Amino acid sequence: MFALKVARRYLLSNPSQTLLLIAGVALGVTVFIFITALIAGLAVRLTEQVTGNSAHVSLEPPARLARVLKGPDLPVESVALISTFQRRQIRDWPMVLDLLRADTDVSAISAQISGSAFLVKSEAVSPVSIIGVEPQGIDAISRITPNIVDGGGDLGADGLLIGVRLAEDLGLGAGQSVLLRTERGVERQLTVRGVFRTGLQSLDERVAFLSLQTARPLFLLPEGVTNIEVKLRDPGDARATALFLAEATGLRATPWQEKNLGLEDALQAQAQTGTLIQVFSLISIVIGVSSALVLSAYRRRPEIGIMRAFGVPGGFILWVFLLQGLLIGLTGALIGCATGYGLCLWLAGITKPDGVQALPIAPEQGGYVAALLLTTLGAVIASILPARSASRLDPLEAIQQ
Amino acid sequence: MTRVLDARGIEMVFHNGDEETRVLNGIDLTLDRGELAALLGASGSGKSTFLSIVGLLLRPTAGELTISGEPVGGLSEARRADFRNRRLGFVFQFHHLLPDFTAVENVAFPAAAPAGGISRDMRSRARDLLTRVGLEDRIDFPAARLSGGQKQRVAIARALMNRPDLIIADEPTGNLDRESADRVLDLMREVNREDGATFLICTHDEGVAARCSRRLTLSDGRLASNVSVAVDDPSV
Numbered sequence: 001m002f003a004l005k006v007a008r009r010y011l012l013s014n015p016s017q018t019l020l021l022i023a024g025v026a027l028g029v030t031v032f033i034f035i036t037a038l039i040a041g042l043a044v045r046l047t048e049q050v051t052g053n054s055a056h057v058s059l060e061p062p063a064r065l066a067r068v069l070k071g072p073d074l075p076v077e078s079v080a081l082i083s084t085f086q087r088r089q090i091r092d093w094p095m096v097l098d099l100l101r102a103d104t105d106v107s108a109i110s111a112q113i114s115g116s117a118f119l120v121k122s123e124a125v126s127p128v129s130i131i132g133v134e135p136q137g138i139d140a141i142s143r144i145t146p147n148i149v150d151g152g153g154d155l156g157a158d159g160l161l162i163g164v165r166l167a168e169d170l171g172l173g174a175g176q177s178v179l180l181r182t183e184r185g186v187e188r189q190l191t192v193r194g195v196f197r198t199g200l201q202s203l204d205e206r207v208a209f210l211s212l213q214t215a216r217p218l219f220l221l222p223e224g225v226t227n228i229e230v231k232l233r234d235p236g237d238a239r240a241t242a243l244f245l246a247e248a249t250g251l252r253a254t255p256w257q258e259k260n261l262g263l264e265d266a267l268q269a270q271a272q273t274g275t276l277i278q279v280f281s282l283i284s285i286v287i288g289v290s291s292a293l294v295l296s297a298y299r300r301r302p303e304i305g306i307m308r309a310f311g312v313p314g315g316f317i318l319w320v321f322l323l324q325g326l327l328i329g330l331t332g333a334l335i336g337c338a339t340g341y342g343l344c345l346w347l348a349g350i351t352k353p354d355g356v357q358a359l360p361i362a363p364e365q366g367g368y369v370a371a372l373l374l375t376t377l378g379a380v381i382a383s384i385l386p387a388r389s390a391s392r393l394d395p396l397e398a399i400q401q
Numbered sequence: 402m403t404r405v406l407d408a409r410g411i412e413m414v415f416h417n418g419d420e421e422t423r424v425l426n427g428i429d430l431t432l433d434r435g436e437l438a439a440l441l442g443a444s445g446s447g448k449s450t451f452l453s454i455v456g457l458l459l460r461p462t463a464g465e466l467t468i469s470g471e472p473v474g475g476l477s478e479a480r481r482a483d484f485r486n487r488r489l490g491f492v493f494q495f496h497h498l499l500p501d502f503t504a505v506e507n508v509a510f511p512a513a514a515p516a517g518g519i520s521r522d523m524r525s526r527a528r529d530l531l532t533r534v535g536l537e538d539r540i541d542f543p544a545a546r547l548s549g550g551q552k553q554r555v556a557i558a559r560a561l562m563n564r565p566d567l568i569i570a571d572e573p574t575g576n577l578d579r580e581s582a583d584r585v586l587d588l589m590r591e592v593n594r595e596d597g598a599t600f601l602i603c604t605h606d607e608g609v610a611a612r613c614s615r616r617l618t619l620s621d622g623r624l625a626s627n628v629s630v631a632v633d634d635p636s637v
Contacts, residue, residue, distance in 0.1 A: 002518040013501040306497035309458060310559075311486025312514040313479070396458040399493060 003316055007323035010296065021292050022332045028285040029336020029375050030343060032278050033366040037344045039274035040365035041357075043267050047235055050263055051256050053142040053200050055110070055229035056238045058259075059096065059251045061088040089224030096228055096249050105241060108140040108231035113215040115226065119162075119208065120179040121170040128166065128208045130182070132215025141229045142203060144196050150174045151194035155211040159193035163204035167195045180208075182218045190214070278367075282378050289328055290382035293321055297390040304390050305398025314391035321387030322380055329379020333372045340366055404470065405567050405599045406432035406455060411464035413450050413622075424450045425461070426622035432567070432615075435597040437590060439610035442619035448603045449571060451619065455601060456489060456569045457481045469566040486515060490560030490598075492589075494572035496552040498559075500545035504531055507544050508558045523562075530558035534588055550581030557588055561598070568592075570602040574609060586612060 011018045090096065093111050100109045113132035118125050135155045138144050145153030149164060151174025160180070162172065172178055172192050181187045190210065198204055216222055228251075232241055238255035246253040257264050297304070304317055344363035352358050413425035424447045432438055442448045453459040454466065457473060466473050469488055476484060485491075498507045506519065508527035513519040519527075531540050534554040539547060547555065553573060560568050570589070574582035586609055592598050602613060610616050618626040 002513050002516075005518075009501040302495070302497050303499055306491075306493070307510070307514065308482070309456070309485065309491050310511040310514075311482040311484070311489075312511070313482060316514050396453055399495075399497065 003319035004323050006320045007327060010300070010320065011324055011327060017292070018328070021289065021328055022335065024288045025285050025328060025332025025375060025379065026336035026339055028281045028288075029333050029371050030340040032281045032371045032375075033337060033340025033368065034343055034347075034361075035274050035277045035281075036367035036371070037340075037361050037363055037365055038359065039270055040367075041348075041360040041362035042270060044362055044365075045360035046263060046267065050260050051235045053198055053203060054256065054259075055141050056232040056235050056256050057230040057242045057245060058254045059090070059228040059230065059245060059249065060226070060254070061090055062250065062252050087219065087221060087226070089221055089226055090228060090251065091224040093225045093228060096251070099248060100228070100230060100245075103241075105232050105234070105237055106230055107233045108137075110134070110137050110140040110229045111212070111225040111227075112229060113212060113219050113221055113226050115183055115215075115219045117180050117182040117208075117218070119166070119170055120181060121172060121176075124170045126166060126169050127206070128162075128180075129206050130180070130215065130218070131207060131209050132212045132219070133209060135211050138209060141231060142198060144198070144209060145194075147196045147198050148194045149197045151192065153194050155193060155209065155214070156191075157211070158188070158190050158214060159210065160190040161194045161196060161209040162192055163207055164195050164197040165201070165205035166208065167192070169205075180218065184218070184220050186218050186220070188214075188218060282374055285329075285332070285375055286378045286382040288382075289325055289379045290385055292328075293324060293383050293386035294389070296324070297321060297386040300390075301393060301398040304393050305395045308393060308395035309399060317393075318387045318391040321383050321390050325379045325381075325383025325387070326376060329376040329382075330372075332379070333375035336375070337366075337368045337371055340371070341368070403434040404431060405434050405436075405468065406430065406601070407465075407467040408455065409465045411451065411454060411466065412462045413447070413454065413459070414462045424622050425454070427464070428619075428622075428624050430617065430624060430627070432599055432601060434566075434599055435593065436615055437593045437600045437613045438602065438615040438617055439613035440601060440603045440617045440619065441605070441607075441610050442625075444605075446619040447622045448619050452569055452571055452601065452603045455567070456491060457485050483515075486511060487563055488566045490563070490565035490568040492553070492556050492560050492568065492570040492573045494575040496549075496556040498544040498547075498552055498555055500543070503541045503543055504536060504547065504551075504555050504558075505540045507555055508562055511559060511562050527558070527562060530561055531555070533592075534558045535584075548581075550577055550584060553577060553581070553585050554588060557585065557592070561592060561596075565598070567599050567601065570600060572604055573602065574604070574606060582606075582609075 097109055097111060100106050110133055115130050117128050117130045119128050138153065138155065144161060153161065155161065160178065167173065170178065174192055174194055177189050177191050179187060180190050232238060235256065238257060242253035242255040245251065307317060341363060344361050344366055347359050348357060348361045348363050350358045408428060408430045411425050411428040415422045415424060428451060440448050440452065450459065454461045473481065473484060499510065505524060505527045508530055509519045509523045512523045528540055531537060534557055536551060536554055539551060544552065544555065574585050577585060589600055590612060593600055602609065604610055614630060616626065616628045616630060617624060
């Protein structure tokens, strides 16, 4: 393609200007990629912080609705009362577990009996959320046993694992006994087997774990469970998985996003900020390329004029300038992608003394394809104005310049 | 004899607000194939305007123009561009070569751009033309590094690339020293004599005009004189 050859020659004729132009585009693309990777990394870190020690999908029995009673014996419409004493439960939970185990997107499952209770130690009383779990699955949802700071992680028949803040509030330590009084009024003396510190206030201050078998009599649930907590390989799939599980089981399935609407808003705001920065990067690229090509077209007016005098079609000249934009955009974008990736990799490797990344950057999520396509397209769009003006140049006026 | 140019009643009026400037005032002119015509006249006499009209770079206000038997007055801009490309050749005072291309690429350019590339035949013809203008040792030389005279010879070769019916030259030697100017003029005469190419040369230089077979003088937008002279000795 002859227009491509001409475009390439034009760019190579002034290497320093072309290099500067490409460097400018590459810089814009590097910023684009850095921001994209940083926003993605931040989102991953925040999501991990929120979902790392909690379930991605929670399954609970469906809400009970008051039924309207009608019948010939009833003089007026009546409403059946809902018993608040009868605890809602998932009776056929083993079947649900089988279904979940067959799902390859599911990484961990925990059938639980959850309820409220008080821990009483002498005069000290503290409200607590009780979670009854299968002892071997205690770490399925939250990393409890790796975070034990006092005692061990074995629940046993009467064991209890409590958070470090709760232990401090009640003056408890591993090996000490404590009275548990449930919302059902059932009391039992249990032994603190271990104290954990997860770093999450909600867990460390208000949660106590015991075995499922220990929890059953305490919450008057001889067979069922109150909820099934599910972890997924990709937390982003939670909404779709929740929809599927709700349909398949008839249970109420809640994705983690619905429990953390504030986080979702924050992530959205963060993503919008990132998009704004990306848009401004692209605009600066477009303006830079356009102004450089406008100058080039002006400088080459006599040449373009002579081409037009020779009857070279305006379309050919249009292509010469569009292709210059394309070459600048593509080259700059490729260099920018490589530089951006390198920068992100380098930043991702910088860690704080505790081993945590200094910047929560995700180099693999730099939006490279988008950067490449948008920049190249932007540069071509930027060249439209100078290309059109060059292709419409009056040859006589240009030659006489 | 084949009629190459037939201009009848060419008028050109420029408007600048309410001000009207009449530059050409009814010019009739014919040129036959193989003529070497010099267009003389004082500055402002309308030479360049007439040349631009004949070169289809400007539309006259009135008059009819026929080139190589084809009326060109009603052609669209795209058709005029195509016509210029196929039938006309241009040599300007400032060569306006493409500095980033070699001599052979510059010569081939008028054929290559519409075709989308330089074919083997185009390159061969461009080489032949450069050899003919005495630049066989500068064929692949960057245009930017040629001397002024060499550049103008490349420009002449470029004008001949598409075998035009009419070559329009606007002060082709005006920017050259005497020696280079003579070489360029000799070259145009040689092409005229050997190929039968028709030239319309706009010049201020009486020396250039003296070596042409026809002298046309414009004055106040009119063709004041139209004289054919015999130039038998090619070395004159």
